[in-house]
Amino acid sequence: MSNQAVCIATYRSYDDKADFHKKAQGIAVGLTVGSWTDLPEARKAEMEKHLGRVISVDVHESSVPGERYADLRIAYPDVNFSRDLPALLVTVFGKLSMDGRIKLLDLDFSSEFVSAFPGPKFGIDGVRKLLGAYERPLLMSIFKSVIGHDLPNLREQFYQQALGGVDLIKDDEILFENPLTPLEKRVEACMEAARQAEEVTGQKLLYAVNLTGPTSKLASQAKRAIGAGANALLFNVLAYGYDVLHELSSDPEITVPIAAHPAMAGALYPSTHYGIAAPLLLGKLMRLAGADLVLFPSPYGSVVMPREENLAVQAALIDPALPVAPSFPVPSAGIHPGLVPLILRDFGTDVVVNAGGGIHGHPMGTAAGGQAFRIAIEAARAGVSLPDAAAKPGNEALQAAIDSWGYKQ
Amino acid sequence: MSNQAVCIATYRSYDDKADFHKKAQGIAVGLTVGSWTDLPEARKAEMEKHLGRVISVDVHESSVPGERYADLRIAYPDVNFSRDLPALLVTVFGKLSMDGRIKLLDLDFSSEFVSAFPGPKFGIDGVRKLLGAYERPLLMSIFKSVIGHDLPNLREQFYQQALGGVDLIKDDEILFENPLTPLEKRVEACMEAARQAEEVTGQKLLYAVNLTGPTSKLASQAKRAIGAGANALLFNVLAYGYDVLHELSSDPEITVPIAAHPAMAGALYPSTHYGIAAPLLLGKLMRLAGADLVLFPSPYGSVVMPREENLAVQAALIDPALPVAPSFPVPSAGIHPGLVPLILRDFGTDVVVNAGGGIHGHPMGTAAGGQAFRIAIEAARAGVSLPDAAAKPGNEALQAAIDSWGYKQ
Structure with missing residues (x-):
């Protein structure tokens, strides 16, 4: 699984009390296979290539209300979306954009994904x-x-x-x-x-x-x-x-x-x-x-x-x-x-x-x-x-x- | 001029000190004819039908920093844009979206503009x-x-x-x-x-x-x-x-x-x-x-x-x-x-x-x-x-x- 093509989204999530590790895990599962722990083992083996992965969770503690935040990096398997920007954006920030205070900071594309884009002609x-x-x-x-x-x-x-x-x-x-x-x-x-x-x-x-x-x-x-x-x-x-x-x-x-x-x-x-x-x-x-x-x-x-x-x-x-x-x-x-x-x-x-x-x-x-x-x-x-x-x-x-x-x- | 077709944008503009009336006037002119007071009178007559108009400025004073705001309503003559949503949105909130703390609250369309849209088929x-x-x-x-x-x-x-x-x-x-x-x-x-x-x-x-x-x-x-x-x-x-x-x-x-x-x-x-x-x-x-x-x-x-x-x-x-x-x-x-x-x-x-x-x-x-x-x-x-x-x-x-x-x- 470790060599599969993924695109990585980096988010900044603001929350006064959240367990950001849990939140990141929820995003990685929720925006890919939907549920994981309930799946039978045989099904897990089939679904593993579709499962999102938490790459990192970098928590910035602060005592100022509203200023506690974490930078979350989550990998989304390319196999889940077509090679176009609407599909990638809807996958990583479609529903999530509406889920509280969260900003999409960056995207790292797999080379497979990028290969669909000739980029600037000049x-x-x-x-x-x-x-x-x-x-x-x-x-x-x-x-x-x-x-x-x-x-x-x-x-x-x-x-x-x-x-x-x-x-x-x-x-x-x-x-x-x-x-x-x-x-x-x-x-x-x-x-x-x-x-x-x-x-x-x-x-x-x-x-x-x-x-x-x-x-x-x-x-x-x-x-x-x-x-x-x-x-x-x-x-x-x-x-x-x-x-x-x-x-x-x-x-x-x-x-x-x-x-x-x-x-x-x-x-x-x-x-x-x-x-x-x-x-x-x-x-x-x-x-x-x-x-x-x-x-x-x-x-x-x-x-x-x-x-x-x-x-x-x-x-x-x-x-x-x-x-x-x-x-x-x-x-x-x-x-x-x-x-x-x-x-x-x-x-x-x-x-x-x-x-x-x-x-x-x-x-x-x-x-x-x-x-x-x-x-x-x-x-x-x-x-x-x-x-x-x-x-x-x-x-x-x-x-x-x-x-x-x-x-x- | 008063019967010309216009689309009206309503904005909420946040500013601790601005003269909101002046700001509204600047938007109405800046996003339509560009400049007005400097124009020769003959030119003004030609350009009047393109000029944006301030409909209302409703200032909400507050002593809390960052909470002073005004709702600005500005009319944009239809003659300035084609009858499609990208043109209307770029006109009313293209550059302006990047000009400080301002949110687009509403749009009222002219009946001429709406006539280009059949709306929901069902x-x-x-x-x-x-x-x-x-x-x-x-x-x-x-x-x-x-x-x-x-x-x-x-x-x-x-x-x-x-x-x-x-x-x-x-x-x-x-x-x-x-x-x-x-x-x-x-x-x-x-x-x-x-x-x-x-x-x-x-x-x-x-x-x-x-x-x-x-x-x-x-x-x-x-x-x-x-x-x-x-x-x-x-x-x-x-x-x-x-x-x-x-x-x-x-x-x-x-x-x-x-x-x-x-x-x-x-x-x-x-x-x-x-x-x-x-x-x-x-x-x-x-x-x-x-x-x-x-x-x-x-x-x-x-x-x-x-x-x-x-x-x-x-x-x-x-x-x-x-x-x-x-x-x-x-x-x-x-x-x-x-x-x-x-x-x-x-x-x-x-x-x-x-x-x-x-x-x-x-x-x-x-x-x-x-x-x-x-x-x-x-x-x-x-x-x-x-x-x-x-x-x-x-x-x-x-x-x-x-x-x-x-x-x-």
Whole structure:
């Protein structure tokens, strides 16, 4: 039995008085074979390969009411579930999620389970290759306030962003199919603006167009977008489920990177006592399901996730222990050029610096907003302080950004 | 502008010091047009139809740290999103879910939005009609511990449940496609057992077979199950997303009721400060997406939801204000025959009494378990106390249940 394939779930269970060892045993039996001690011996022999096992119980005693908790690790035999994420999640946290104060912290997959997941088609290396940008952090710009805008207006906003030297431009995640800027027209207009900007900047870029609408139409919609010239997709994964992302990313005809947006994630990760921890929710599961880039709340802005949790999301996205390509981490929200040295110190080189207001709100305009970021990225990589870099001729865009938003070194 | 179609979201926002009116205004603008006061007047005229509006701000002051909160109601113009639940949810709670302590309490849909949703194909009346049981609460039995069981074993368990006079039998939600009891074989074996039991009991029943596996194959899998004789489906909605349920329930070839299982719901509803309230998550949204029956944690058992919240889930499932068929409420977990009078008092006649251990764990066996429930239901409807009913000749099954688990009157 010891060599059988299992997936291991790690939970944090809060209880003032529970016998956590008993609780863990109850979960291991209850969520697999249902009952054990009552079974006849002959039946036990047959059922043993289906039985969940307690791997460890790590009790944290505390005299503070509500603060006594234990981390429980339980192994679930793969033979009990099909090789898809809904089956695994329903097995390990379906009914259990409703059984008192318990949070799902992590999942370790068997290699058999992982073998059903090709993972990101591009990942960090693939996205870099598409952009021809191998050694520096990338820069992403977010469309802002484009609801109610027409195509020429959208195109112009795209062009200004592209002129700033950004590597990726993403749709607003709340831009859905609409008569003013329908998907294919939007892709055509924006990709034309991208080519026009490339003549000025000499730089390629990816436009992640928002994939929305009925679940059964997403794949064909993605192919229509690609047919119209889209070279990346944005997807609100948690509004549809990981399996939908997995099916899209596994589709051989979807030949562009997919950026996963964390919309709805705040309904699941921030509670201490309930839900699914961010490094699993936005890290490991997004990557296994095939996200090439993953946006998550940065520790710097208004939409905040603690720095330690942030770095754990990043770690899950790039952990070499998972045998699929790493996903590009995209910490998002509240980013301005003055934060670039901090972002690079926290996240290293394999990071996408992602800004909305920090680009569009630049006092010299959107294009200067992107340029300020690019200058800041080069300065940080070269070990030059932002004020020193900003003082150099031609770097007025960075100076203006620092004057507006300050900087951290 | 005042007659435009809007969907209204109600949030509970927790903040020790915030100006909640300002916060509400920030949400209404930020999640729609992005910015407002800076717009030129001509542009405002064009954009007004896209602008979110604050409907009400109801502040609950408290001197207890962390307990100051406000209920915010914000109207989002329908013109901003497509008529599907992922678009609506991402609009109203995509980014906002990650913005501090905020819980989504409710959604009121415009009639235009609702018109895109046929709702439950059967609902309470349709399920009653299929069963020919019009005036009494229904009884559902849950397969227990069937992982690792073969077809004859499963069939026998089904047959014993059916002999007890139950109206519905549901698969265990953690039974996935497997070589021992594959979907079509399982349906054939169980439906044959149902026919055999009907010869004894004279009673019809619905078998809700668990719909699992890859998202894009669910509809064809449902049709295969129906082709094999399945007369109901069980679906772990939250592991796939509401839109998948909506597409399944709208499919004209899926001609059987769908029972929604609440697996994973505990990751979303129990926190005070985060997530989505149970009456919306398991009530209104399940119904709008087309669930004919909805399981949710009962207030009686180990998997607990407070009674008030439970009744609010029920209210959402049957609220006549929503112009789609009502869904059958199925409060689940911890139910034994001695609780039947309480369940009927809490939920009325339009309820499915749902039991697992309370049927299989009956001292006289599974069939007697179902019979004890049926006797208890008849007694409660007739206003006869359970002990009085149990004392009557032929009602030994109820007496044994009361001796095992007690009763509440």
